[in-house]
Amino acid sequence: MYDLVIYGASGFTGSRIAHQAVRILGAKVSLALAGRTQAKLEAVKRELCHAFPDLAPALASKVGIIIASTADVDSLAAMAGVGKVVVNAVGPFRMHGEPVVAACAAAGTDYVDVSGEPEFIETMAARYDDAAKASGALIVSACGMDSIPCDMGVVHAAQLAAAEGLVPTAIEAYLSVSTAAVPGVGSVVINAGTWDSLIYSFANVAALRALRRAHPMPRLEFDARRSTSFPRRGKTFTPPADVGAAYAVPFMGADASVVRRSQAARQAAGDKPVRFGVFLTLPSLKALIMYMAWGFVFGIFASFRLGRSFLLRFPFLCSLGKVSRDGPNAVTRAATTLSLNMVTKAVPADAADPASTDAPPVATLHTRIEINDPGYDGTAACVVQCAATMLEERTALPPGGVTTSAAAFAGSKLLDRLADSPITFTRVAATSSS
Template identity: 35%
Template sequence: MAENNPKIYDIVIFGASGFTGKYVVREALKFLNVPNSPLHSLALAGRSPSRLSQALKWAARSDSPPKIPLLTADTSDPNSLSRVAAQAKIILNCVGPFRLYGEPVVAACADSGCDYLDICGEPEFMERMEASYHEKAVEKGSLVISACGFDSIPAEIGLLFHSKQWVGSSVPNRVEAYLSLESDKKIVGNYGTYESAVLGVANADQLAQLRKSRPRRARPDIPGPASGKGGSVMEHQKQLDLWALKLPSADSVVVRRTLATLTENPNGLPGVNESDERAKKREAFWSSIKPAHFGVKIASKSLLGLLPTVVLGLFLALLCKSAFGRWLLLKYPSVFSLGWFRKEGPTEDEVASATFKMWFVGHGYSDSSLASQGNKKPDTEVITRVSGPEIGYLTTPIVLIQSALVLLNDRDNLPKGGVFTPGIVFGPTDLQERIQENGVSFDFISKKALSP
């Protein structure tokens, strides 16, 4: 960050009065001015100081919350964003859909040397920010990292954890993640996620055009079949006893970008003022990571449990291309998702009762030499799992706040600036341990030989 520009606030939460923003504030307050926490100053930013005040009271569970500055800022007012970015070490952006509201915040951060984290799961936005702001962010010393919520840190850090289970000469070829959402009440998704999905499908051609306009990224050398196909669209995963449906996932896109950056930088990204000891630790970490083809499937214990996903996918395909169709989808989310999404969001009880499990099933070879022997089938299976509380309002704030604390605590050992994915920046840090200490578990499940 720019040394000649003193920062008043360690973290500013932008969009703090929104559905997710309130939960991010609640999580941040746990680490404000407590022993061993690098978070000493916090501010909230948004369009309405009165709504920010209400959100702070809700998050603090008190009518007399801690005295935290409330900053007025709006994505339609670039000057207000610049003022906030000039005062912050890190801005946590919770205002989506990011394709509509994200770029002004990234621009303000990149220009001021302020670090930026968000909870975006929109590939087109993330890749456009990389294309538009990477060089400015490098120049100004601003780290811009999207996908620091449930999309996509459990997938990224989970895959790195999985990769480290392939020890010695064993290598993975493909890892399939099966995401299972569970609750003893109704599962209700984040409306912002739904809105982003509608707009993403409607503008899919923009992402295709963006990728065509950019240089091709390096591809990792993955032992075994080059296609890395993940099987059928629908499957019954017998070992996990789950029905699964293949998803066009932001997680898999973010993982591919991380692996491309790693291929271009085999030792990872050096820190701006990194010690020799930390450089060796970083290089050792990345030398233990073995890339694999990666995909994500939504999973359920029953075939009927996948019905809302199937129905929503059909409606998105049918209605997203017309303005009237998009209006219908956004006006009546509960109808088109069979109640999975609703504008008012979940109740606190529904949030508290929900959990997730993300199973990583990897197939590969007990020895890398086997992978080059023609059409030799994988002979080894490794299963790991990431699990935790409700994804949108509990796990997302946990991983976002822990990512920010890593930035505050370890900034000298991280890249000076640029637009990157979470995995390539946070992989060698203690982020996994921090997340685990705060309720998201990483577990080795099994390793076995596969019959020929």
């Protein structure tokens, strides 16, 4: 029996997860590398021994190799049967993820992944929540850049507010990604696997809408004391000055839907949900125009088969040089940082409803979350820390089911664990009234 099984360990993201697992957990947990090809998995094992020479003897003798494939459900069942926690790094998840979830739900094996695909995430909840609860498997998707910063960022904001006797009612999150210029280094910052997942997510918007009609979430009953104009709903607007950007537009990733599911779980537990919006920031009018033009063309191409084929075949061209099948090099990854500014509106815990004459002022808290190499080592560290939380704090977590990171880990030490990762949570401004 292995503590941790990394499925897809020979892939670009999977190999980074393996490195972060050894960096964070050392030799105190038993580790297995799983995938389709023995030789590639053995190569990753050798890389780990080279990267961590002090642990090389233990890694060489104890790291296991498991041959498994989504095309062979028996191999996945065997893999799930020998692991306490499976980390899934094989995407696009809508094409390859479900058999792994099914195997873990049947075996009672805990599961985390780095998916950022709302259709996959919500489909797994609809199909496997009952089975996971019955077997005791805790299934948590979106444990990487999507959507640990936003989902656990809301938990962090709530903890800061509670320390001051406040209750958060609404949060705006402003996301930016920057890559420092490195002479002689290419512009590629995204691996093609991430690009493929993005294409299929856009292509299957209709399927996601149908899924949500068939499995609607409960209506969220937001705190009556919140500001109805926050978060903003405009297509484009100027963010708060201390965010440091010229424009903000709604972010089309998985974060908003993941946080909404977390808030539904919060409401089911008897607490008021927090209203949430996430936005991509842009530094100039030129950047805004280029982003909107590129997004328009990308959306059209992703909507029909021939266009998708072109996007998949020529990622470097279609991404304006940001994506390649070889992925970004280590220098570019190290120079890339994701910043997430979270602006929280909160009221005193004992505040009256604003309909009364003694309604309280609204307080504003501003925190910033930063992740170095967000797509790869940052994502890998996040998912490993989620897996470590499952291993070390299992009795403090939900007994089973398909859920979100905030719903699973809000009562754990995950936020403290993330401090041992390329991620920081910083208070930017003192509480103010508005």
